[in-house]
Amino acid sequence: MTDDLHGRVEPDRAAPLHTAPRGPDYRPRHVAIIMDGNGRWALRRGLPRTVGHCAGVEALRGVVKAAPDLGIKILTCYAFSTENWKRPKDEVDTLMSLLLEYCRLEAENLHRNGVRINAIGRIHELPPAQQQEIARAVALTRGNDRLILNLAVNYGGQAELVDAFRSLAAEVQSGRLAPEAIDAEVVRRHLYTADLPDPDLIIRTAGEMRLSNFLLWQSAYAEIWVTDVYWPDFTREHLEQALRDYARRERRFGAL
Template sequence: MNPWKRWFGNKEPLDSTVPELDADNIPNHVAVIMDGNGRWAQKRGLPRVAGHHAGMKNVKKITMAANEIGVKILTLYAFSTENWKRPRDEVDFLMKLPLEFFPKEIDELIRNNVQIRMTGWEEGLPDATLKVIKDAIARTKGNTGLILNFALNYGSRKEMIAGMKAMLGDIEQGKISIEEISEQSFSQYLLTSELPDPDLMIRTSGEQRISNFMLWQLAYSELCFTESYWPEFTEQHFFDAVKEYQSRARRYGGL
């Protein structure tokens, strides 16, 4: 049976309108900018935090959809280094979401062999938030299935500057020579050194920009923008994005 015809953990079949996908051309790494939570809520007369809560509930659904079709890595842009500028009550709410998400969903993620990772800076995160994330990472460390990677307290420019400083430090200490600097060697100084670059980047909410997300890593990624806000981004939308990815020719500058 084709993987996109299988059932999810909730025992409900996939929508029959899911487009047929090429099982040999599934993106290995999909990155998602989960945008539009606040606007989704405001359109419904709800506070912005209600949108963030609805968006949190969507994480497992899309994770399972990605897992079903054979995506190996799903990176979700959960909180940027710039998001600290938001109102304090909204930031506090966002920081509490992992405390609800992981205790509630970790058992099912483990049953589905999902491994949790985090890309970002621990500094500045509340102790309780960091603890529940580290616990989830530890509990799923041995899993060999989909890597669910949360980009949390992450900013690409900060990442690249930190990488350059670390590389310059190694040059000064004689660990690496200037002649050895290359795209491959510099990539090892980034927070994503253990992950391949995304093949596909999806941004929800109709915005068409990268917003300081994986600027180095997205150099040759296929970009897909959808008008749907993240809380209303369904498995159908995800499969449609993968179908769009499969329709493109990735030439990497060649012919």
């Protein structure tokens, strides 16, 4: 049995994934992952941080492959934050190169496997080559429905809310929206994730106990599962462990 918060105890290998089913929603439909710990994984091995990011891409491939088999329909992965631009130039360049390579090399394979690629964030601020490859991957896979792989790139929860509020303000100023008509649902429709349900489960690797500006609005009632495992070491087994823990929880959404 896992620790309810940290997931630091080895799972019971014999336990079924749905140890405490409570109806058709015992598995999360939408899982969001803060893929943390790439740099620390590399430094512990005496390697440059950039090597850790390369290893993190391999971990992402494994999780994307496993997700549909585990009943996950939407997988949102925090790939690059609005704050990551502050990192050393060589690290930022590596992350941008990996994004470009992933979209170029993985799009065809993901398409064959029924995965739809989506991207959220201030995509228009990325370098042109990255914008083009993301657009190509999104267009290629648009009709797929086995899994939505939602990449959060140049994404920040606060930036998302700022963009939503600017859009709302413009509608009010133009007379298309009355201020008193603004409620939570209207705000939601102006978010980057307007066409997606909120995440049921947020997974964070590398043990940090914070959201790091990730899906601030959407995570209001998400379950959170944290593991000390660095992202490059995260496998299908760890994902199953998180889902087992999720299945034991009771989601009340503020009710009794």
